[in-house]
Amino acid sequence: MKMNKIYDGSHQWIMFGRDTNKPEKIIDTNQYIVKTAKRCLLIDPGGVELFAPMLAAILHHAPVENITDLFASHQDPDVISSLGLWDQALPNAKLHAAQIWEGFIRHFGCESIEYVAIPDNGGTIQLDNVELQIIPAHYMHAAANFNLYDPEARILMSGDVGAALEEPGSPMFVENFDSHIEKMRYFHQRWMPSNQAKRAWIERVRELDVEIMAPQHGRMFRGDDVKRFLDWFEGLQVGIAV
């Protein structure tokens, strides 16, 4: 599992991904932690098959009891099917996830972890002195979907928005936006169901000051590539399966 510190200030953001040992037919995913002195928030913890490498990687940065919070952008198995295992590993943790997905996500196993239901209009997660904003991103692609924004680090964890299916060993950041487009095109056209929802999301995100856009699959975007993505996405027709 590769680790990449993408922000280092009063707190840290670390990205985990590109696990070379992952089973072949499982989609590659990015996981993130936001780490303060005493606490860690694990963002989109990942699927069952990634649990062991993910936890082993985190143990390089923090003890297990410091993982006090989990966030699930939506309900997909590649996001949160490892929940039952985290439920056994974490002595005192909360899962922040959509209210409407609670009955579904609990099927993965959630007996000791406290489910903190996020209403449709979002909210915040307080991690010591760090306040993260939960940004509604409904129908992007899940019916209830949230992104996470850190105004201090200027990082937006954008879930499946911005995702691309990459070869193993690809760089962590987009280096040439134009050549990256074809890796994203079909994914967004097929997975994002609604042009209306897409426009609402873009409008919301344009209001934010984003230095890094960090999706759940593929490379991250930084600097001007964030705006390039928003402009490109605005012009893309999505929902092509109907």
Added chain:
Amino acid sequence: MSTHETRSHFVAVASIAAELSAVMDVAKEISLAAANAKAIAFRAGEKAKGFQPITDFINELAKDTIELVDDINEHAFLLYQLTVKDYRFSEANKRFEQVRQITGEAPFRESMTEPYQQVRYKMQECRKKFNIDISRLQEQLAEVMHPARAARVIAANSRIEASQAGEYLQSLQAVAESVDHAAQIIHEKVQKCRSALSAIDLAQ
């Protein structure tokens, strides 16, 4: 416990639930047979005088069987929940072991000691409880065999009484046959449940 053994526990407990559901249906049929027999015996009057108290026995047997099966069903469901817990603990144990193997020199490696011990402890406690509950379920299944045996005896007596009932002979014999048949089915299905339970042997 291997994945194969875990799967066999799920299958065993699920198959017990399925067999018990069939036993419940059959017990309800006995109840119906008893009601029919009562009606026939009433119409037959003196000719089926000996049959009338038998219908009450049949009804009692059906009620006892239904109550016992209800209890067993509840118990089987709790057992099923235990198999799910056991699966989760086993899976966590396996994955925590993988973490230990790949953590290398991670500075916070030792912080996993307690969760690892906790999950192993929970797994062992779950299995102890499972074994106790399996024994209890075996006892309950043995209890269900008693009304089933009694039903066969009653069916035999019913045939004798039915032979005295003149033109009601066929109807009352049909009742006797259905009670006997139902009792046999209950016996077979409960035997299957007991065999399925005997095949479960959780390692401590």
